Amino acid sequence: MKKLLIANRGEIAVRIARTARQMGIETVLVVSEPDAASLAARTADHFVVVGPAPAPASYLNQDAIIAAALESGCDAVHPGYGFLSENAAFARKVADAGLIWVGPDADAIEMMGNKSMARESARKAGVPVLRGSDGPLDPEADAVAIARDIGYPLVVKASAGGGGRGIRFVHSEDELLDTIEMARGEAASVFGDPTVYLERFVQLARHVEVQVLGDGTQFIHLGDRDCSMQRRSQKVIEEAPAPDLPDAVRQTIRESSVELARLCGYSGAGTVEFLYDPINQEAAFIEMNTRIQVEHPITEQITGVDLVREQLLIAGTGSMSLTQDDVRFTGHAIECRINAEDPDNNFFPSPGLVKAMEWPSAAGIRVDSGVEAGSVVSPYYDSMLAKLIVHAADRDSAIAATLAALEETRIEGVKTTIPVHTMLLSRPEFAAVSHHSKFIETAADLMEAK
Known part of the structure; x- marks a missing residue:
């Protein structure tokens, strides 16, 4: 690795640039227009403006970021945290462009990004898991019976959720079915994936x-x-x-x-x-x-x-x-x-x-x-x-x-x-x-x- 594109901003971009410099790796930072005067832009060896202030037009603009990496002669991309760091599609695009992705491969990101799939993988690895539905909740399944087996209170979680989003709490049986339907609708709207699963809720955890x-x-x-x-x-x-x-x-x-x-x-x-x-x-x-x-x-x-x-x-x-x-x-x-x-x-x-x-x-x-x-x-x-x-x-x-x-x-x-x-x-x-x-x-x- 000789030249690294940093696809992020703020303190983590500064952090990555400083460590890369200590390792003799040249850095290029992607920035939005207002971030061209930022501390991170001055810390990196070079910066490239990839779009205006709104994140979808800059820090989430996958094609612009990959083009910046290729045009500036970078051989690797570090996504930091947030933004595109856990986006499997972006990780694949980076690899397909012949660039090194600094992180796990897209398959691992995808496996852990789907919460019900991650839960099943954890169970197979011997990681302790909470009592819950066996994978995504089938729309035809008897949710009431499954919930009774888990016990209340419980949570309905979006399989594609994360960062505290896509979670709804259920305290009693009469709330269950309506909450599941609301959770499915919310998951489809926010994450593009309506699948949900049930899990025991631990209070004061x-x-x-x-x-x-x-x-x-x-x-x-x-x-x-x-x-x-x-x-x-x-x-x-x-x-x-x-x-x-x-x-x-x-x-x-x-x-x-x-x-x-x-x-x-x-x-x-x-x-x-x-x-x-x-x-x-x-x-x-x-x-x-x-x-x-x-x-x-x-x-x-x-x-x-x-x-x-x-x-x-x-x-x-x-x-x-x-x-x-x-x-x-x-x-x-x-x-x-x-x-x-x-x-x-x-x-x-x-x-x-x-x-x-x-x-x-x-x-x-x-x-x-x-x-x-x-x-x-x-x-x-x-x-x-x-x-x-x-x-x-x-x-x-x-x-x-x-x-x-x-x-x-x-x-x-x-x-x-x-x-x-x-x-x-x-x-x-x-x-x-x-x-x-x-x-x-x-x-x-x-x-x-x-």
């Missing part, structure tokens, strides 16, 4: 996940993370390793995630996500994300492994640089996703000019940012400004250091979610690991405490 790497021959894990502090299914704070997990559960999710990667013949970085029921001390498969995750830095901090470097090595050489025995875990890391949003106005986006941006620089602090002082936050894209990552000797120290780092951070010109991060990290429930993925929505006093 935590969200834990395992980072895996594969090169088609070797398959390893790099530990686990906890992403339970979420707002409307969007992660707010992540940490690694996942705290307060029984050793048996931790071992099961790590080893079974590796087996799922093996079953897929996986190549690249991937994340296997689980619901963890702390009452019954059981974990169950949710989905596999076939890309680099937003929260990958906390895994890098506790392992010392550069995941983007491993992605580029696997794609370029067919081999990763380490084995399972090489992976060591040190300390605890926390990541805060800092967004340009106004918490006092229902988290409404706060685009505009960043007039000042200052970060603390103490030991153990890392900042992955897509903006700087003088940057303009666009209303067209995700509102994340930066990720504040703090690594310390243990969890308590990491919480204290993160709170101190947030206190020292200064961002002017746009509203940010920093006060929310400070409030959440200060909560006794977070310290005691008694929070869950619906904590923000269900703690009645939460926003008053901000």
Whole structure:
């Protein structure tokens, strides 16, 4: 691999460009018209404008992106996360154009992208799964009988769903059939696929996940993370390793995630996500994300492994640089996703000019940012400004250091979610690991405490 096209924007584009430079790989970034003046555009060696601001005309314009790669002499494409990163059709187009796709092949993306198919693959690999319907729910099947066997409450999930979308909850039998029909209609409209399946709903569950790497021959894990502090299914704070997990559960999710990667013949970085029921001390498969995750830095901090470097090595050489025995875990890391949003106005986006941006620089602090002082936050894209990552000797120290780092951070010109991060990290429930993925929505006093 000599010249890499980065098909993304913001902090992940900056992140990829910097690692590629360290590896001696030249980079070309695709940008929309307003992003031509971005930090990412200045970080890459070259940039190519592929369209106007709206994502469908630029960052989702598959033909324009592939044309940019070919015309600029690139031999590989890194999709980052979001946008086209888990689009099997795009991965095939990239390969068909004679370019290296930095990620798993289209078949693996497709297998894991269909949630009912992914669930069946997980079951075959020995990954624990929740009780549910046996594959997609047949329209002619006796849904009432299947639901009674699963038990209430349960969820109706779109097979093609993801990112918290395509999910409807059912609390009693009299809601079931109408909910299934609504879910099928919604799935057909949003995802172009009406198939759904049923699954037991775990109340007050935590969200834990395992980072895996594969090169088609070797398959390893790099530990686990906890992403339970979420707002409307969007992660707010992540940490690694996942705290307060029984050793048996931790071992099961790590080893079974590796087996799922093996079953897929996986190549690249991937994340296997689980619901963890702390009452019954059981974990169950949710989905596999076939890309680099937003929260990958906390895994890098506790392992010392550069995941983007491993992605580029696997794609370029067919081999990763380490084995399972090489992976060591040190300390605890926390990541805060800092967004340009106004918490006092229902988290409404706060685009505009960043007039000042200052970060603390103490030991153990890392900042992955897509903006700087003088940057303009666009209303067209995700509102994340930066990720504040703090690594310390243990969890308590990491919480204290993160709170101190947030206190020292200064961002002017746009509203940010920093006060929310400070409030959440200060909560006794977070310290005691008694929070869950619906904590923000269900703690009645939460926003008053901000």
